[in-house]
Amino acid sequence: MGTMEMVAAADGREQDDILLHIENLKVGFQTTSGFVRAVDGVDLKVRRGRTLAVVGESGCGKSITARSVLGLLPEQNTVMSGSIAFKSRTGEVLDIASLPRRGKRMRSIRGAEIAMIFQEPMTSLTPVFTVGDQILEALRLHTPVRGAQALARAIELLEMVGIPEPESRLKAYPHQMSGGMRQRVMIAMALASNPSLLLADEPTTALDVTVQAQILDLMRGLQDELGMSVVFITHDLGVVAEMAHEVAVIYLGQVVEYASVDDLFERPTHPYTRGLLNSLPRIGATERLVPIAGSVPDPREHRVGCRFADRCASRMAKCDTPPPLIKLPHGQDVRCWLHENEGGTQS
Amino acid sequence: MLSFIFRRVVQMAPLLFLISVVSFVLINLPPGDYLTIKIAELEARGDSGAQFILGQYRERFGLDLPIWQQYWIWISHFVTGDFGRSFEYEREVGTLIWERMGFSVLLSLSTMLFAWLVAIPAGIFAATHQYRLGDNLLSFVAFLGLALPNFLLALLLMYLSVVVFGWSVGGLFSPEYLDAAWSPAKFVDLLKHLWVPVVVIGTAGTAGLMRLMRGNLLDVLRQQYVTTARAKGLPEGKVVYKHALRVAINPLISVAGTMFPAIIAGEVITSVVLNLPTIGPLFLRALQVQDMYLAGAILMFMSLFLMLGNLLADIGLALADPRIKLS
Ligand SMILES: Nc1ncnc2c1ncn2[C@@H]1O[C@H](COP(=O)(O)OP(=O)(O)O)[C@@H](O)[C@H]1O
């Protein structure tokens, strides 16, 4: 087998392996105070059975990216472009971005093949229905089980997410449960249909530290057990190390670095990633934390050149032109002119 | 639940007592009293029985006694179902109210039904079409409904009813059915008359309810659990009607409790304009001429309705919203 063929085969395998491929996703909002570029050309690949962490400061477009995948953006004043290719169970590859968001096809994916859990467990469940009702509703929507079988399955799901006395908890209303328990219920509901992809939008941010650790353990265990893919959104690099296989670092609506979790922590390449890592508290560290200078700029401002420029210590003349995502030879992508000559291809 | 209802009913007693004292004092407050005028009138007509009637009233209600004793006589009879006598009509208050209460309740319930049947769908439509043509149009109509005085609306609809439909208006029945026994034809005749006051009295309330429904639903539609419901794969209709509406409608249940007595009290002007055989005009007249036992009894009944309405609304709300605990 020649080298060329080997590369082609590897490429083919990689293609098979990719469940979700977001390309050049742009989302903007027309507001009374101007046009907000919430997502500005995001590219992401989610592989089967893997966890991709999406990291970035608050407001950089993580939630909007995740919501785009389920067609959950606000209907008014939203402009969206790009493609979101998803490999459906049926084997066909769908461009979710082009599906009518209220249509049947969109709904056959929502909750069935791609499920989502959110940052605010306290308000994520409808307050006037019992936990059981809401899980059974998901089962009715996406699975053939009914009646006693459905009930048994709901109990099984609650057991799976570590809720004690699942039978009696089915009859509980959300307000009778703690935030951690509600997030477990959300996870159970998300798993009702055995989705191939779980979007977790900062699922532990609102929880206190011990509960956060429990939920992270649970999610890791479930991912191993069920083999689903997970997009884990967080602003906390500490959590990334525990949860992810791959990491995408987002800044102001763009991916600035993409790497395996090991690479990222060993060789953080983009100045923004380095800044994030430096501001992370480390056990036994003696040096003071170095926060990134400045704050996230207003996404309404139109900017030319590198979006990180006004906070970057390595800024140079070239940075007035927007840097492309540069593929480094060892399989790390970085959007920064500093690495222009380290080989690899540009895109 | 039962102990809650029991407790609330028991709590009503002192409140009603307080209201009865205040109403009695207020009604007795203006100078002059009806009876003196009435006697003078009767004597002027040369009615020899005047002194006799006066004597009867004096004796029955203790009108020569101090006011607190008068109050006591009134209230102790009241609780046994003897509401006193109307000076003006020279009839028992109980019978007078009873004759008109049926129509008042009918009018109030019809008005509430009308308000809800119009306001809820309109509010839902406005919320789900926020800032679009339909929403703006509904907002405009609602604004008109709130701004238009009832008497004007009443005159407008009377004109419409007579000129366009050729139906007689005023009152609740056409002359030929007034004293007739109940029959399907009489019922139809009633409906032909009823819609005018229902629309007149109900318009402002409907507009208010619609705005409330729209606002609540818009608030709820922004909630995280609505996104959860969508993310689950529920069709938009179910998201709105099952998940959002079930929460958004709860505050309207509270409003319903105050609406019923508010309509009975608020129908006065409309009923005078339209000449309806309801409580409103009776109450107004009783206040004007200081027909104190009649006015007092109506006040007491309206207070009772208000309290019962609130109780019913609280029970309804507790049934509808599991987060609310009755205590
Ligand atoms: N409906 C909206 N209208 C206008 N701006 C919005 C809207 N939703 C989000 N944004 C803006 O888009 C940007 C990205 O938001 P988001 O994806 O929620 O950030 P995060 O990374 O914290 O999840 C933010 O600046 C936010 O203010």
Ligand code: SF4
């Ligand atoms: S492109 Fe320039 S400004 Fe942007 S991160 Fe790299 S060095 Fe800094």
Ligand SMILES: [Mg+2]
């Ligand atoms: Mg977010």
